[in-house]
Amino acid sequence: MGTTDPASPTRSSGTSRGAALGSDLDTVLDGVLAARRAERTVMSTSADRAARVVREQVVEGHLRSGTRLPEERLAGALGVSRNTLREALSQLVAERILVREPHRGVVVATPEVEDVEDVYRVRRLVETAALARGSHHTPERVAAVAAAVTEGRGAAARGDWDGVASANQHFHRAVVSLAGSPRLDAQMDLLLAEMRLFFHQMGAPERFHRPYLDENGAIADLLAAGERDRSADRLDTYLATAQDQLVAAFRQRA
Amino acid sequence: MGTTDPASPTRSSGTSRGAALGSDLDTVLDGVLAARRAERTVMSTSADRAARVVREQVVEGHLRSGTRLPEERLAGALGVSRNTLREALSQLVAERILVREPHRGVVVATPEVEDVEDVYRVRRLVETAALARGSHHTPERVAAVAAAVTEGRGAAARGDWDGVASANQHFHRAVVSLAGSPRLDAQMDLLLAEMRLFFHQMGAPERFHRPYLDENGAIADLLAAGERDRSADRLDTYLATAQDQLVAAFRQRA
DNA sequence: ACGATAAGGATTGTTCAACAATTCTTCAAT
DNA sequence: ATTGAAGAATTGTTGAACAATCCTTATCGT
Numbered sequence: 001m002g003t004t005d006p007a008s009p010t011r012s013s014g015t016s017r018g019a020a021l022g023s024d025l026d027t028v029l030d031g032v033l034a035a036r037r038a039e040r041t042v043m044s045t046s047a048d049r050a051a052r053v054v055r056e057q058v059v060e061g062h063l064r065s066g067t068r069l070p071e072e073r074l075a076g077a078l079g080v081s082r083n084t085l086r087e088a089l090s091q092l093v094a095e096r097i098l099v100r101e102p103h104r105g106v107v108v109a110t111p112e113v114e115d116v117e118d119v120y121r122v123r124r125l126v127e128t129a130a131l132a133r134g135s136h137h138t139p140e141r142v143a144a145v146a147a148a149v150t151e152g153r154g155a156a157a158r159g160d161w162d163g164v165a166s167a168n169q170h171f172h173r174a175v176v177s178l179a180g181s182p183r184l185d186a187q188m189d190l191l192l193a194e195m196r197l198f199f200h201q202m203g204a205p206e207r208f209h210r211p212y213l214d215e216n217g218a219i220a221d222l223l224a225a226g227e228r229d230r231s232a233d234r235l236d237t238y239l240a241t242a243q244d245q246l247v248a249a250f251r252q253r254a
Numbered sequence: 255m256g257t258t259d260p261a262s263p264t265r266s267s268g269t270s271r272g273a274a275l276g277s278d279l280d281t282v283l284d285g286v287l288a289a290r291r292a293e294r295t296v297m298s299t300s301a302d303r304a305a306r307v308v309r310e311q312v313v314e315g316h317l318r319s320g321t322r323l324p325e326e327r328l329a330g331a332l333g334v335s336r337n338t339l340r341e342a343l344s345q346l347v348a349e350r351i352l353v354r355e356p357h358r359g360v361v362v363a364t365p366e367v368e369d370v371e372d373v374y375r376v377r378r379l380v381e382t383a384a385l386a387r388g389s390h391h392t393p394e395r396v397a398a399v400a401a402a403v404t405e406g407r408g409a410a411a412r413g414d415w416d417g418v419a420s421a422n423q424h425f426h427r428a429v430v431s432l433a434g435s436p437r438l439d440a441q442m443d444l445l446l447a448e449m450r451l452f453f454h455q456m457g458a459p460e461r462f463h464r465p466y467l468d469e470n471g472a473i474a475d476l477l478a479a480g481e482r483d484r485s486a487d488r489l490d491t492y493l494a495t496a497q498d499q500l501v502a503a504f505r506q507r508a
Numbered sequence: 509a510c511g512a513t514a515a516g517g518a519t520t521g522t523t524c525a526a527c528a529a530t531t532c533t534t535c536a537a538t
Numbered sequence: 539a540t541t542g543a544a545g546a547a548t549t550g551t552t553g554a555a556c557a558a559t560c561c562t563t564a565t566c567g568t
Binding site: 086102129 | 382
C-alpha cells in the first residue's frame with residue numbers, strides 16, 4: 001500500500017545496482033520476505049497438520065461425541081510422535097472441539113443443552129449485530145450472502161441435504177463477515193464447528209436446515225434492499241426458533 | 255492415603271426422607287463425580303501453569319512486544335521440560351498473545367494498527383449488543399457494571415492509574431457479561447489481554463483511561479435507568495473516539 | 509452371593525537425550 | 539563492501555523412559 005513509510009530502514013545506500021526501478025528496493029524485498037513467511041505458515045508444522053486431520057474427522061462426524069482418543073494409537077495412525085500429537089490435541093482442546101479430562105485422556109466433546117443455548121446466545125447477538133450495525137457492508141460481502149442462498153437452493157433442488165447444511169453454514173458465515181472483522185470470522189468458524197458437533201450428537205437429520213432456506217432468502221433480500229434492521233429482526237426470531245428445535249431434539253435424545 | 259473420599263456431604267442436605275431410592279442416589283453420585291472432575295480441571299497440568307505464568311508476564315508488560323522466547327532457556331526458568339513448554343506456547347499462540355515464526359521461534363506479538371482497528375470493531379459490535387440486546391440482564395450483572403465504575407473512581411481519587419486501567423477492564427467485562435454467555439466472556443478476556451499489549455506497545459501512559467471514567471459512569475447510569483439503547487449508543491461513540499486516540503498514538507510511535 | 513480390597517495392567521503427564529532441518533553468525537576470500 | 543562457506547545456535551520431531559493416576563480383575567472375608 002501506498003503508505004509513506006517514513007522510517008524506512010537505513011539500508012538504502014546510494015549504490016544502485018543494475019537498473020533498479022524508482023520504487024524503493026527495500027519495500028520490494030520486504031514484500032518478498034513477507035510472502036515467504038506467509039508460504040511457510042501455510043505449509044505448517046506437523047503438529048498443525050495432525051490437528052487439522054483430527055478436527056476434520058470430528059466435525060465430519062467420523063469421530064463421534066464421547067469417543068476417546070488414546071494418544072499412542074492416534075499418534076501411530078497419524079504418523080507422528082506422541083509429543084507432537086499432544087501439541088495438536090492442546091490446540092483442539094482450546095477450540096472446544098475436544099475436552100481433556102486430567103489423567104483420563106482426551107475425548108470428543110459431548111455438548112450439553114447449555115452449550116447449545118450459549119452458542120445460540122452468541123450467534124443471535126453477533127449475527128444480528130453484523131446485519132444491523134456492521135460498518136463494513138460492501139457489495140461483495142452482500143453478494144456473498146445472496147450466493148449462499150442460491151447455493152442452498154441448488155443443493156435442495158437436487159436433494160443434496162449435506163449440501164444444504166453446508167450452504168447454510170456459508171450463509172451464516174457470510175452474515176458475520178459483513179462486520180469485516182477477521183477476529184469475528186475466526187470466532188464464528190469455531191462456533192460453526194461446534195454446531196456440527198450438535199448435529200451429530202442429535203442423530204442429525206440433515207433435513208433440519210431445509211425449512212430455513214426460505215428464511216435465508218428473505219433475509220438476504222431485505223439486506224440487499226438496505227433494510228438492515230428488519231433483516232436483523234427476522235434473523236433473530238429465526239435463530240430463536242431454530243434453537244428451540246435443536247434444544248427439543250437434544251432433550252429427547254438425552 | 256487410602257481410598258477414603260475426602261468429603262461427601264452432598265448426600266444429605268435435608269433429605270430427611272429415608273426413602274432415598276436408587277435412582278436418586280445415582281444422580282447424587284453423578285453430581286459428586288462431576289464436582290471432582292471440575293476440581294481436577296482447576297488444579298491443572300503443568301503445561302497450563304507454565305502458560306499462565308508466561309501469559310501473565312506478557313500482559314503485565316514484563317515481556318515486551320517482539321522479544322523472543324527461546325525454548326531452552328524459558329523451559330529452564332519455568333522448571334519444565336522443553337516439550338511441556340511447547341504445549342504451553344501453542345496455547346498462547348492460539349490466544350494471539352504470542353506469534354510463532356516457523357523455525358525462528360516464538361515471539362511476543364507486536365500488534366499493528368489493523369489489529370487495534372479489528373479489536374475495536376469487535377468490541378463495538380459485541381459490547382453495544384450486550385447493552386442493547388443482551389437478554390440476560392440481571393440485577394447482579396447491572397450492579398457489577400456500576401461497581402466497576404466506583405472502583406475506577408476510587409482508584410483515580412488516590413492517583414492509582416494502574417488501578418484505573420484495571421477497573422476500566424472490569425467495566426467492559428461486566429458490560430459483556432450482561433449477555434450472560436460464558437463463550438462471549440471468554441472471548442472478551444482474550445480481547446482485553448490483547449488490549450493490554452496495545453497499551454504496552456504505545457509506551458502506555460496509563461492515564462489514557464482517566465477521561466473515560468465519567469463516560470463509564472454515564473453509561474452505567476443509563477443502564478440502571480433501563481435506557482438500554484441510549485447507553486449502547488453512548489458506548490459506541492465513546493469506543494470510537496478511544497479507538498481514534500489509540501490509533502493516533504500508534505501511528506506516532508511507529 | 510455380595511461387597512470391599514488389593515494386585516496388575518493400561519494410559520497419561522512429564523522428562524531426557526538425541527538428531528535432522530533450518531536459521532543466524534562469523535569470518536575469510538574475492 | 540559483497541559474497542560465500544564453515545560453524546554455532548535454535549527449532550521441529552522423535553523415541554524411550556518413569557512416576558502418577560486411573561481402570562480392571564482376581565481375591566478375600568462375611
